[in-house]
Amino acid sequence: MNAMEVKKKPLKNYLGIWGWVWAGRYNVERYLYTLQRVTGLGIILYGILHLTINGFRISGEGLWEDTMSLFENPVFAVGEYLVIAAFIIHALNGLRLILQQLGYTLGAPKPPIYPYSHALQRRRPIVLAMGALGAILLLLVLIDFVV
Amino acid sequence: MAEKEKSLTMGKLTFRVQRYEPTRDEKTYLQEFVIPFTKGMTVLDGLNYIKEKLDNTLAFRVSCRMGICGSCGMLINNFPCLACHITVEELGKDVIEIKSLPNYGIIKDLVPDLTPLFEKHKSIRPYIVRSDSEEMEEPTAEYTQSPQALEEYLQFSFCVKCGLCLAACPTSATDVLFLGPQSLAQAYRYCADSRDEGMRERTAIVDSGHGVWLCHLAGACSEACPKGVDPALAIQLLKRTVLAQTLRLQKKKEASPIAPPPVEEKPKLPVPEFTAKPS
Amino acid sequence: MRQSYFRLLQLITGVAVFFLIAVHITALRLDDFAGGLGVHIEEPTSWGSVMDRATSAGWASFYIILLAVAIYHALYGLRGVLMELPWPPVIARSLNYIMIGIGIVVFGYGSFIALNAYYS
Numbered sequence: 134m135n136a137m138e139v140k141k142k143p144l145k146n147y148l149g150i151w152g153w154v155w156a157g158r159y160n161v162e163r164y165l166y167t168l169q170r171v172t173g174l175g176i177i178l179y180g181i182l183h184l185t186i187n188g189f190r191i192s193g194e195g196l197w198e199d200t201m202s203l204f205e206n207p208v209f210a211v212g213e214y215l216v217i218a219a220f221i222i223h224a225l226n227g228l229r230l231i232l233q234q235l236g237y238t239l240g241a242p243k244p245p246i247y248p249y250s251h252a253l254q255r256r257r258p259i260v261l262a263m264g265a266l267g268a269i270l271l272l273l274v275l276i277d278f279v280v
Numbered sequence: 281m282a283e284k285e286k287s288l289t290m291g292k293l294t295f296r297v298q299r300y301e302p303t304r305d306e307k308t309y310l311q312e313f314v315i316p317f318t319k320g321m322t323v324l325d326g327l328n329y330i331k332e333k334l335d336n337t338l339a340f341r342v343s344c345r346m347g348i349c350g351s352c353g354m355l356i357n358n359f360p361c362l363a364c365h366i367t368v369e370e371l372g373k374d375v376i377e378i379k380s381l382p383n384y385g386i387i388k389d390l391v392p393d394l395t396p397l398f399e400k401h402k403s404i405r406p407y408i409v410r411s412d413s414e415e416m417e418e419p420t421a422e423y424t425q426s427p428q429a430l431e432e433y434l435q436f437s438f439c440v441k442c443g444l445c446l447a448a449c450p451t452s453a454t455d456v457l458f459l460g461p462q463s464l465a466q467a468y469r470y471c472a473d474s475r476d477e478g479m480r481e482r483t484a485i486v487d488s489g490h491g492v493w494l495c496h497l498a499g500a501c502s503e504a505c506p507k508g509v510d511p512a513l514a515i516q517l518l519k520r521t522v523l524a525q526t527l528r529l530q531k532k533k534e535a536s537p538i539a540p541p542p543v544e545e546k547p548k549l550p551v552p553e554f555t556a557k558p559s
Numbered sequence: 560m561r562q563s564y565f566r567l568l569q570l571i572t573g574v575a576v577f578f579l580i581a582v583h584i585t586a587l588r589l590d591d592f593a594g595g596l597g598v599h600i601e602e603p604t605s606w607g608s609v610m611d612r613a614t615s616a617g618w619a620s621f622y623i624i625l626l627a628v629a630i631y632h633a634l635y636g637l638r639g640v641l642m643e644l645p646w647p648p649v650i651a652r653s654l655n656y657i658m659i660g661i662g663i664v665v666f667g668y669g670s671f672i673a674l675n676a677y678y679s
Contacts, residue, residue: 141302141303142385143302143384143385143386143387143392143393144300144302144307144308144385144386145385146308146380146381146382146383146384146385146386146392147382147383147453147454147456148382148383148453148454149453149454150453150454151453152382152383152450152453152454153450153453153454156358156448156450156500157357157358157359158358158359159448159498159499159500159503160499160500160503162497162498162499163450163498163499163500163503165498166450166496166497166498166499167450169496170496230496230497233497233516234495234497234516234519235516235519235520235523236516236517236519236520239513239516239517240513241431242431242432242433242434242435242436242510242513242514242517243435243510244431244434244435245435245438245507245508245509245510246508247508249505249507249508250508251499251502251503251505251508251510251512251513252502252510252512252513252516253497253499253502253512253513254502254503
């Protein structure tokens, strides 16, 4: 074996986009990150659709009323609920992220003494409270939709 | 629980080890080894057994085998761990899958190419930077620091550069240029040091396109860190410091001065009689 | 250019867009909530109601502000996601300009619709 053969480039081993989504047994914030990303992209898709449909008003009343009667289908109500749910999740988690990314609510560094804990783990109640608030809001919106 | 105990005391473990020989293979494959279980054994003990008794071509990095050097970072049952740090009983399974750390290249078998980690670490100037470069290069005395100032960064200085955090970080999964939790945490470790004056230089590196703002606080790095360094916390504090500096909200503070020479010479303690016996 | 200015704007627009969209959704879709808060919009998607809002100065400016804030927040967020992908260097370099271009086009289109209806 000559020296050149050994100098072969290392095999690439990046997880890729799938690595954003699933990684195995991690903390809840790891998956809130995924959820934040998915809901954000979902809202962008909805926003494009929303703007396009709203543009129909330029063509006058006829096309507008035709399009709106199309959306009376309950399938679209479910879709709308999902969009509002995505907004609630993205907003609540986003407010948590704004606070924590600026270093608030995380506490001061703590000397690592076994068993180790990390700041997000020590502040898990914030996530739980946020989850509870989100669940209440989702339920209220559902009641409003059904009634 | 009972089943787990039973399966482990059966005495046989299956290690599914990732293999890759650069001169021969195009991609990696898993090879199975059956090894005996002994009480309290770590995953690294199992790998050592394979290397000694079953297949001496297996390559992995190892040095201190006690969680200090950070050489044996591997993906064990789909979670980045130090192989010496995790026991087979902790995993609770008798089939253990061991792969090379993701988000790095693979050199051979379980040996990841950690060069990018070290390059990124170097790029954030991981040492105390002083404005007085003459004193910095040729120091005449040490700089003073209070125990309170030490607490500000002490936790982050326990990093062993094992690279597990980059293997856990979702941003590093796609972004090769992202500085990564390790070097960002170390950037904060030096910025928070009261002896340091290099904040401005480091901000220029860290506050860039692939820098600190691509951290989205998934917290996976802190979950994976075997030394309790908590890179996620350090990065959030770094974000706050960088933002405060950008908005000029930061209070100007002087870096700690050089320790003054001792005013009076303390008398040397006499050597206790019971240790030194004049012959 | 420092990223932290843009990131700070992302956080500020995040808070702003939260309140604006909360008002938008509550007033137009959640009629029981809105009724409880004293807002009554009859059949918000009917042509008459839509045009009523489109020609009121308050609603029209609300929509244009919401559009601007939401576009910044969405496109900066999307840019963050796209930045992490291994693009060929040409795209990676021009990503910011592509995003700014998309932002201007979408804002132009949206505000054109709003102003067109307002002055009709």
